[in-house]
Amino acid sequence: MTALLSFGLYMIGVFVLAIVANRAGRKKAFVSEYFLGSKSIGLWAFAFTYAATSASGGSFMGFPSLIYTHGWVLAWWIAGYMVVPIIALGLLAKRINQVGRIAGAITIPELFRRRFESRRVGNLATLLVVFFMFFFLMAQFKAGAQIMATLFEGAPVFESAVVGIEKITAELPWIGAAEGDYLLCLLVFAVSVIAYTTFGGFRAVVWTDVMQGVVMGLGVIIMLVLTLAQVGGLGNATRKLGEMTPPQEVRVHVILDEPATELFRVPKGEWIRLGEDGLVRLRSSFTMVPYQRETEWIDAFRITTQAEIEQILQSGEVREGMKATLFGDPKPYAYGDGLKGVYLTAPGPSATSATGFLGVMLALSFFSFWTFSGAGQPSYMVRQMAFRDTLTLRRSIVMVAVYFSLIYFPLVIIFTCARVLLPGMEVHPDRVMPEMAALLTSNAGVPWLAGLLIAAPFAAVMSSVDSFLLLVSSGVVRDVYQESINPKASEKQVKRLSYLVTTVVGILGVLAVMHPPQFLQHLIVFAAAGLGACFLMPMIFALYWPRSTSRGIMAGMLAGGITVLVLYLVGFLFTKQFGEYLLLGVHPFLWAVLFSSLAILIGSLTDEPIPEPLKERYFGASSPTAQR
Amino acid sequence: MKEREPLADSFRQSRKEFLCMIGIWAFFAVWTMTCNSILAPLREGEEVPLLFGMPEWVVWGVALPWVLALSVTIWFALRFMKDTELEEEKS
Numbered sequence: 001m002t003a004l005l006s007f008g009l010y011m012i013g014v015f016v017l018a019i020v021a022n023r024a025g026r027k028k029a030f031v032s033e034y035f036l037g038s039k040s041i042g043l044w045a046f047a048f049t050y051a052a053t054s055a056s057g058g059s060f061m062g063f064p065s066l067i068y069t070h071g072w073v074l075a076w077w078i079a080g081y082m083v084v085p086i087i088a089l090g091l092l093a094k095r096i097n098q099v100g101r102i103a104g105a106i107t108i109p110e111l112f113r114r115r116f117e118s119r120r121v122g123n124l125a126t127l128l129v130v131f132f133m134f135f136f137l138m139a140q141f142k143a144g145a146q147i148m149a150t151l152f153e154g155a156p157v158f159e160s161a162v163v164g165i166e167k168i169t170a171e172l173p174w175i176g177a178a179e180g181d182y183l184l185c186l187l188v189f190a191v192s193v194i195a196y197t198t199f200g201g202f203r204a205v206v207w208t209d210v211m212q213g214v215v216m217g218l219g220v221i222i223m224l225v226l227t228l229a230q231v232g233g234l235g236n237a238t239r240k241l242g243e244m245t246p247p248q249e250v251r252v253h254v255i256l257d258e259p260a261t262e263l264f265r266v267p268k269g270e271w272i273r274l275g276e277d278g279l280v281r282l283r284s285s286f287t288m289v290p291y292q293r294e295t296e297w298i299d300a301f302r303i304t305t306q307a308e309i310e311q312i313l314q315s316g317e318v319r320e321g322m323k324a325t326l327f328g329d330p331k332p333y334a335y336g337d338g339l340k341g342v343y344l345t346a347p348g349p350s351a352t353s354a355t356g357f358l359g360v361m362l363a364l365s366f367f368s369f370w371t372f373s374g375a376g377q378p379s380y381m382v383r384q385m386a387f388r389d390t391l392t393l394r395r396s397i398v399m400v401a402v403y404f405s406l407i408y409f410p411l412v413i414i415f416t417c418a419r420v421l422l423p424g425m426e427v428h429p430d431r432v433m434p435e436m437a438a439l440l441t442s443n444a445g446v447p448w449l450a451g452l453l454i455a456a457p458f459a460a461v462m463s464s465v466d467s468f469l470l471l472v473s474s475g476v477v478r479d480v481y482q483e484s485i486n487p488k489a490s491e492k493q494v495k496r497l498s499y500l501v502t503t504v505v506g507i508l509g510v511l512a513v514m515h516p517p518q519f520l521q522h523l524i525v526f527a528a529a530g531l532g533a534c535f536l537m538p539m540i541f542a543l544y545w546p547r548s549t550s551r552g553i554m555a556g557m558l559a560g561g562i563t564v565l566v567l568y569l570v571g572f573l574f575t576k577q578f579g580e581y582l583l584l585g586v587h588p589f590l591w592a593v594l595f596s597s598l599a600i601l602i603g604s605l606t607d608e609p610i611p612e613p614l615k616e617r618y619f620g621a622s623s624p625t626a627q628r
Numbered sequence: 629m630k631e632r633e634p635l636a637d638s639f640r641q642s643r644k645e646f647l648c649m650i651g652i653w654a655f656f657a658v659w660t661m662t663c664n665s666i667l668a669p670l671r672e673g674e675e676v677p678l679l680f681g682m683p684e685w686v687v688w689g690v691a692l693p694w695v696l697a698l699s700v701t702i703w704f705a706l707r708f709m710k711d712t713e714l715e716e717e718k719s
Contacts, residue, residue: 072683075690076668079660082690082697083653086704090649094712095642234681242676344676344683346668360665367657390711397705405698409691413682544643619639 006451007151007458010215011192014208014462018196021204046387047399048213049206050089050380052463054400059407060216060457061143062524064436065429067415070350070357071241071343075412077358080370085401088374093384093393095543099618100385107471108378108535109479111385115542117614118550119483121557126479128534128561129378133472135527136379137509140465141190142523143430145513147458148185150434151451158184178514186510194506197466198499202386205466212459217406219437219453224410226440227417237417242341244308244419246349247301247426249331252280252324254295260288269427271318272300279303279312280324281424297327301426304338308423343419352575365587373528373589376536379467382474433457469509473501522578526568529580533560533592541600546619552604560596564588638712645709652704656697663689 067074096111103114109129113122152158158181165187166180175183196204231237254272268285280300288295303309312318335356336342336349343349346363347356358366374380387393418425418436425432437453477498482489489497538556541548567588571581580588609615667685670676677684682691 072686073668075682075686076660076664079664079690079694080657082660082694083656083701086649086697086701087653090705090709091646094645094709095639098638098642098712235678236681238678238681238683339670339672341670341672341674341676345670345685346664347670360661363664364657364661367660371653390709394705394709394711397709398702401698401701401705405694409694544646620636 006448007455008451010451010455010459013211014192015196017207017211018200018204021200021207024203043392043395043399045206045210046383046392047396047403049209049463049467050383050396051400051403052209052213052216052460054084054088054374054380054404059411060460061146061430061433062139063411064415064418064433065425065431067412068418068425068432069429070348071345071419072238072412072416073346073348073358074415075409076346076363077366078370078408078412079363080367081404081408084371084374085397085404087371088380089384089393089397089400091375092381092539092543093387094390096381096384096539097387097390097393099543102618105385107474107478108381108539109475110483112538112542112553113479113483115618116550116553116610121550121554122479122483124554124557125535126475128557129475129531130472132527132530132534132561133378133468134509134512135523135530137465137468137472137505138513139523139527140461140468141186141509141513144189144193144458144461144465145182145186146431147434147454147461148189149181150431150438151454152185153181175511175514183514186513190506190510193462193465194469194503197469197506198502201498202470205463205470206386208466209463212463213403215452215455215459216457217403219455219457219459220407220410220414222449223414223437223440223453226444227414227421227436230440230443231417231420234413234417237420238344240307240420241343241416244305244343245338245340246333246336246342246351247303247424248333248337249351250280250300250302251297251327252300253297253327254286254322254324256288256293256322258321259291259293261290263287263289266319266322269424271312271424272322272324273318274302274324274326277309279309279318281427283427300324301424302330303424312423343416359585361585362582362587365582365585365590368593369525369529369532369587369589372536372593373532376532376534376539377528378531378535379464379471381535381539382471469502469506472505473498476501476505526564526578526580529587529589529592530561530564532589533564533596536560537593537596537600541597541604545604546615547604547609548600549604549607549610551607552600552602555603556596556600559599560592563592563595567591641710641712648704648708652697652700656693659693660689663693 063074063078066077070077099105099115100111103111105111105114107126109122109125112125113119162180162184165184169175169178169180169183178186196208200208228234231240252272252274254266265285265287266282268282270282272280272282274280280302283299283301286295286298303312332338333349333351334354335347339349347358350357384393387396414436415432418432422432422436422439425435428435434454434457438447438450441447441450441453477494481497482494486493534557537560538553541556542553567581567583568579571577571579574581582588583591664685667689668683679687680691
């Protein structure tokens, strides 16, 4: 209850900031203010809005679940973040801001359109932003709903509300099939974010990002201290982790000691004894009816490390009055089954790949992916158009570098230790962060602190959702409506449409995420790869190569986007799961960068050069900008 | 009021910084990949050496370059990058 209270206070803070931001921007030109904060964002705001938007639900939900599942190899997987601030902020920011100001652009598609004086290149950019950004929105909505579900779990009011919403939605197509607790949390989360984003616009998003960035940083540091104290030091945790072996996927029958006397439900995640000395954790729920004694087969994970089994048995979490028996053969991990030390080394355990989780080529791919796809995200690019001056940019790079160092490496430490403190989370991999927060604060006797710790990933998710919402709505309002449908729209019309589109995009995102894929990180990597593939090389060439033309840039966007889509489609055809196909062991993003670059070069060199005055405007000596 | 120089100069400076950043990225990519390819793989039957409570390869292949990359980033942003005057917004 105290956790709910502190979490509630945090939410009130977010809404107060949105109201203040709305008032602060009332006297300024609506479109520039609503979508870009009048290009007057200072040091703290710029650094934190960038960092908070970058550290999304992926960083605080998907990434911890991967660390938990694969171990220390995730330190290598995330190593690219050591150079993300310098590349993602430094590579393009100065030129984007400069060119954006010369062009008078407010959105990324608009920047392309004016840089090349081509409506087609702008329309294509809008289409690609809206398409890929939608997957990001889906992932963040899922993350937000899951965090809320963990926080509210067990609260009587919440449980009653879940029963109520399940009754109301049971008959509805698509929505009715979603789990009640997830659906309720999804709605509450979505309404909150859509409301403050719609109301406050870019300035509210940036200000709440600052607050959320501070909450995230504090949350990680507090979690790190609590974790190390509770595992008895990092060395102790790592040695225990070195003894662990991956669980096995099994199917079991559950047999009650006595036939059921009444109807009851055993939820997903319950621990049940397997034979005399084994233990499984259920991957789905089941219901027993009166006189029934044995279930059909149920999916479960079988724990294979003796020390873990003893720890769980001693904790008293095992369900009494029933036992499980194996149905069929266990399915071991494709790599790492029975191998001690697999959680401390590369390539790390993998349930599906016989070569392990992270080979050298894939590690190199991710090192490149984090840095360069970060530079190629329109949501970051648009922030780079908003800083006040280049001194703000330079200092922000330093702040973000320090901030990322304080977040990403500690997360690896915290969630490798989580395996020791919180066994069996393979059943809910994406919920390991909030579960860990609840466990740490409960053990430390400070349950109220769980609200703040859970607010950290929640803040990360909110700060990303609000930015993505605004990016998609700016694409529709500025790039489609104002540019192509009604160029003479009044400020009042644009204002109403902006509010409407932000709300509608949010609602569509909620509908799309009723049944999301299991791993958040897959969605996030797909969307990041797609956007990076479409925009990184076209933006680099547009800013640094005077010979580039609209035909070349369009070819680059299409080649990048299509490469990612095709390699994900091939991945789906091979594995029947949402995931990428690693051609020659290399991530689709790198292939996309290669093909996109080639397409731009070929497309531009076979096209007429852009007119001299246009080139002069963005590269020549006649522009009124200068060096200091 | 400082004297204004042509945009071409600011463009050239941005391009110089761009190339320098690519060089920094390549240096740390080579370090991390080389070091971890050699030290990180599982050797069955051997105990994984620890340093500061972490697997030793993490210290040499991730933590140390991370600290150095942070230092280089601070130097680059505060010393190497130059300020550029930006136009007032046109809307």
